[in-house]
Amino acid sequence: MSISRIRRAALAAVAAATTLTACAQQANFDEVGRQMAIMLQNSHFARLPFNNLSQRFLDDFIADLDSGKVYFIQADIDRFNRQYGKDLSAMLLQENSMVAAKDIYDTFKQRVEARVAETKRLLAENNFDFAKDESIERSRKDAAWPKDEAEAMENWRKQTKEALLSEILRRDMIAQLAEKQGKPNPLKNDKDPKEKISLRYERFLHSVVKDVDDEDVAAMFLSSVARSFDPHTDYMSTREMDRFRDGMKNELVGIGALLQGEEDGATKIMGIVVGGPADKHGALKLNDRVVAVDPDGDGPREMVDIMFMKIDKVVDLIRGQKGTPVQMKAEPAGGAPGETTLITIVRDMVELKDEQASAEIIDMKSADGEKTRIGMITLPSFYADFDEGKTRCSVDVERLLERLKDEGIDGLVLDLRNNGGGALEEVRRMTGFFTRRGPVVQVKNTFGEIQVKESDAKEPIYDGPMVILTDKSSASASEILAGALQDNNRAVVVGESSTFGKGTVQQPMDIGRMLPFFKARNKAGTLKVTIQKFYRPSGNSTQNKGVVPDVVLPSLTDALDVGEAFLDHPLEYDRIRVAPDFAPLKKEDLFRPRLAELSTERIKNSKDFSYVIEDVTKTKARIRDNKVSLKLADRKKELEDIEAQQHERNVERKARFGEAEKKDKEIFTFFKLTLDDVEKGGDLRPFDPSKENEEFMRRAKDATAELDDTPRWPTGLDPYKREGLSILGDLVEITRNARMAGMLERR
Known part of the structure; x- marks a missing residue:
C-alpha cells in the first residue's frame, strides 16, 4: 500500500472513530439550538x-x-x-x-x-x-x-x-x-x-x-x-420521539400496565393489558403501588426510587428492550402498611388493541318491522408504523369494511370523534374505500406549489349511505377524510359545531443528522416542522375553521375555547383553486336539508340535548364572571345547587332511560367486530354495549367515582352516537324510497 493510501486509511479510521464517539456523547444543546434555528428558517412554511x-x-x-x-x-x-x-x-x-x-x-x-x-x-x-x-x-x-x-x-x-x-x-x-x-x-x-x-x-x-x-x-x-412559529411545529427530545413512534405504531415494548401518579408520590397500577407480560406473569395487580424500579433486573444498574417521579420518566424506566427483565418494588393493594414485594417481569411487545380500529353491526327494526343493518367503524387515530410498515390503520379499516360489506350492511357510520389525526398517506388510501378515484387533498408548500393527492382505488369498496361523526377533537387527518367525503357529496358529516381546525402538515427532522460532522449528536432530538398546508378538493382550507358538519349537534364545547383558532400563533385560513378533475357526486342525493330538518326536530324534543344547551349557557356565564369564591357558605350553596340539579336530572333520566332500554331491546341487536374477529372468521359475536368492556384492558375501579349515581346511557348509546344512527337510518330510508320512486317512474 502506498504512503498516501496508508495516510488516507488512517485518516478514515480516525474520522470513523470520531464519528462513533460523537454519536455516543450527549449533544451540546447550544449547538442543537443553533441547528434548529437554521432548520426553522429554511424549512418552515411561513418563512417568518x-x-x-x-x-x-x-x-x-x-x-x-x-x-x-x-x-x-x-x-x-x-x-x-x-x-x-x-x-x-x-x-x-x-x-x-x-x-x-x-x-x-x-x-x-x-x-x-x-x-x-x-x-x-x-x-x-x-x-x-x-x-x-x-x-x-x-x-x-x-x-x-x-x-x-x-x-x-x-x-x-x-x-x-x-x-x-x-x-x-x-x-x-x-x-x-x-x-x-x-x-x-x-x-x-x-x-x-x-x-x-x-x-x-x-x-x-x-x-x-x-x-x-x-x-x-x-x-x-x-x-x-x-x-x-405555529402550534404544531415542535421540538421533541429523544424520549418524546420514542413515545411518539410507539403511539403511531399502536404497540410498545414493556409490561403492559397503565400507570397513574398518586399524590403521596407512589405510582399506581390503574390498568393491565389483557394478554400482556404483566397479565401473564400474574404477580402485579390492579391498585398495586410501585415505589421503586430496577430497569435491568439483576443487571448493573441499581433500584431507582420513583417516589414523586414524573409518570413519563417512570414509563421510560419500565420500558426497554424485548426479552429483558425489569424489577419493581410494589406495595400490594390491600396489604399491610409498609409491606412491599419485589416483582420481576420480562418485557415483551404489547399491542394496544383498544387503540385499534374496531367495528359494530347494529340491526335496527323500524315501526313497521322492516330491518336496517348498520355498520359502524370506530377509528381512534390514523396510526401507522413508519419504520417497518407492519401496522397501518387503512389496512385495518379495509379488513373491517370488507367484513361489514359481506354482512350486508345498509348504511355505514364512521366515528372519527376524538381522532386527533396521524399519517397523511393513510387518509389518502382510506378515502378511496368510499369514492371512485379522484382528488382527496391538495397540499401547498412554502413556495406556493400545489400538489393534488388522489385516492388510488379504481372503485370504492363501499358506496352505500354513509355518515361521519366528528367533534372538536377530530383533527388533521380526520378533517382531510371528513372534508374530502363532504366535498364529494359522498357522506353526511354529523357532529359538534366544527372539527378542530388543523390544516397543516408536519415533517419530523432528525437534528443530529444536520449537526456538523465532528459534533456530538446523541439525544439531539427531532424538529417536527410545519412544511405544508393542506386543502380540501373544493379549495377550502380546514385551517382554523375546521370542517363544519352538515348536521350540527349541541355540545358543551360551544362554551369553551377549543380548536386551532384559540391556540397561539395559528397560521391563517385561506383558499386555493378547486382541484383539477374534481367531479363531486350530486349533492341532492344526500338529502341534507331533510336530514337536518328531521334531526332538529329530534333535538328539540330531546331532554339530553336540552341539558347540554342549558349547561352551555351556565358555563359561558361562569367563564365571563371569572371568579371563584373562597367563602365556605357560598361554595357549599353553589355545590348544593349543582347537586340538586344533578339529582333532579338523574331522577328524570332513570325513569326515561329504563323505558328507553326496553324499547331499544325491541329495536336494536348489537354485534362486535374486532380485528381479531375478522382474522378468526366465524359468526358475528353478539354483545351488550351498555356493559363495561374489558376485552383488551382490565381497569381498576374508582370507589369515589362509583358513588356517582348518574345512570349510564341507555344501551350504551350516548346522545351523539344515537343521533348519528338516527340520521343514518333516515338517510337509508330516504335513499331507499327515492330509488323505489325512480324505478316506478322508469316503468
Whole structure:
C-alpha cells in the first residue's frame, strides 16, 4: 500500500472513530439550538423573519412555565425582557441560548420552591378563614404579573386556600353520597386534607426541581421556540420521539400496565393489558403501588426510587428492550402498611388493541318491522408504523369494511370523534374505500406549489349511505377524510359545531443528522416542522375553521375555547383553486336539508340535548364572571345547587332511560367486530354495549367515582352516537324510497 493510501486509511479510521464517539456523547444543546434555528428558517412554511422573533420566543417560554402568572413577578419579567427580549434569536444562532434557558428556568425553580414552602407554612399554621368574603380569578391568563413578591404570595395564599377548601368540600360531598347510598365512605381512612394538599404540592415541586435535567430544560425551551412559529411545529427530545413512534405504531415494548401518579408520590397500577407480560406473569395487580424500579433486573444498574417521579420518566424506566427483565418494588393493594414485594417481569411487545380500529353491526327494526343493518367503524387515530410498515390503520379499516360489506350492511357510520389525526398517506388510501378515484387533498408548500393527492382505488369498496361523526377533537387527518367525503357529496358529516381546525402538515427532522460532522449528536432530538398546508378538493382550507358538519349537534364545547383558532400563533385560513378533475357526486342525493330538518326536530324534543344547551349557557356565564369564591357558605350553596340539579336530572333520566332500554331491546341487536374477529372468521359475536368492556384492558375501579349515581346511557348509546344512527337510518330510508320512486317512474 502506498504512503498516501496508508495516510488516507488512517485518516478514515480516525474520522470513523470520531464519528462513533460523537454519536455516543450527549449533544451540546447550544449547538442543537443553533441547528434548529437554521432548520426553522429554511424549512418552515411561513418563512417568518427569525431575527424579529426574540420577544416571542421569550414570551412563549415564560408562558409555558407560568401560564397562570403565579410564580414569576414583574421584576423577573422586566429582567428577562432587558437581558433576552431582543437577543434570543442571535443567542440561538451564536450557540449561546442555553444560558438564557437555564437562567429563566433557575428563577422559575426558585419561585416554585418559595411558593411550595409558603404552602407548607400556611397549612401548618391553619389560619384560613373560610367565613371571609374573598375570591380568586378562575383564569389569570389576562391578568397582570404580580408587582412584587408580597403580591405574588398573597395570590398564592388564595390559591392554597382554594385548594384546601375544594378538598374539604370534596370529602364532605363524598361522605354525604356514601351515607345516602348506604355505602362505606371510600375516603374514611384517607390522609388529612392539609396533608393531602401538601403532598400534591410536593409532587409538583419534585417535577420542577428534582426531576428535571439539562435535557429537560433544553427540550422545554427549544419546544417554546419551535411553537412560536405555529402550534404544531415542535421540538421533541429523544424520549418524546420514542413515545411518539410507539403511539403511531399502536404497540410498545414493556409490561403492559397503565400507570397513574398518586399524590403521596407512589405510582399506581390503574390498568393491565389483557394478554400482556404483566397479565401473564400474574404477580402485579390492579391498585398495586410501585415505589421503586430496577430497569435491568439483576443487571448493573441499581433500584431507582420513583417516589414523586414524573409518570413519563417512570414509563421510560419500565420500558426497554424485548426479552429483558425489569424489577419493581410494589406495595400490594390491600396489604399491610409498609409491606412491599419485589416483582420481576420480562418485557415483551404489547399491542394496544383498544387503540385499534374496531367495528359494530347494529340491526335496527323500524315501526313497521322492516330491518336496517348498520355498520359502524370506530377509528381512534390514523396510526401507522413508519419504520417497518407492519401496522397501518387503512389496512385495518379495509379488513373491517370488507367484513361489514359481506354482512350486508345498509348504511355505514364512521366515528372519527376524538381522532386527533396521524399519517397523511393513510387518509389518502382510506378515502378511496368510499369514492371512485379522484382528488382527496391538495397540499401547498412554502413556495406556493400545489400538489393534488388522489385516492388510488379504481372503485370504492363501499358506496352505500354513509355518515361521519366528528367533534372538536377530530383533527388533521380526520378533517382531510371528513372534508374530502363532504366535498364529494359522498357522506353526511354529523357532529359538534366544527372539527378542530388543523390544516397543516408536519415533517419530523432528525437534528443530529444536520449537526456538523465532528459534533456530538446523541439525544439531539427531532424538529417536527410545519412544511405544508393542506386543502380540501373544493379549495377550502380546514385551517382554523375546521370542517363544519352538515348536521350540527349541541355540545358543551360551544362554551369553551377549543380548536386551532384559540391556540397561539395559528397560521391563517385561506383558499386555493378547486382541484383539477374534481367531479363531486350530486349533492341532492344526500338529502341534507331533510336530514337536518328531521334531526332538529329530534333535538328539540330531546331532554339530553336540552341539558347540554342549558349547561352551555351556565358555563359561558361562569367563564365571563371569572371568579371563584373562597367563602365556605357560598361554595357549599353553589355545590348544593349543582347537586340538586344533578339529582333532579338523574331522577328524570332513570325513569326515561329504563323505558328507553326496553324499547331499544325491541329495536336494536348489537354485534362486535374486532380485528381479531375478522382474522378468526366465524359468526358475528353478539354483545351488550351498555356493559363495561374489558376485552383488551382490565381497569381498576374508582370507589369515589362509583358513588356517582348518574345512570349510564341507555344501551350504551350516548346522545351523539344515537343521533348519528338516527340520521343514518333516515338517510337509508330516504335513499331507499327515492330509488323505489325512480324505478316506478322508469316503468
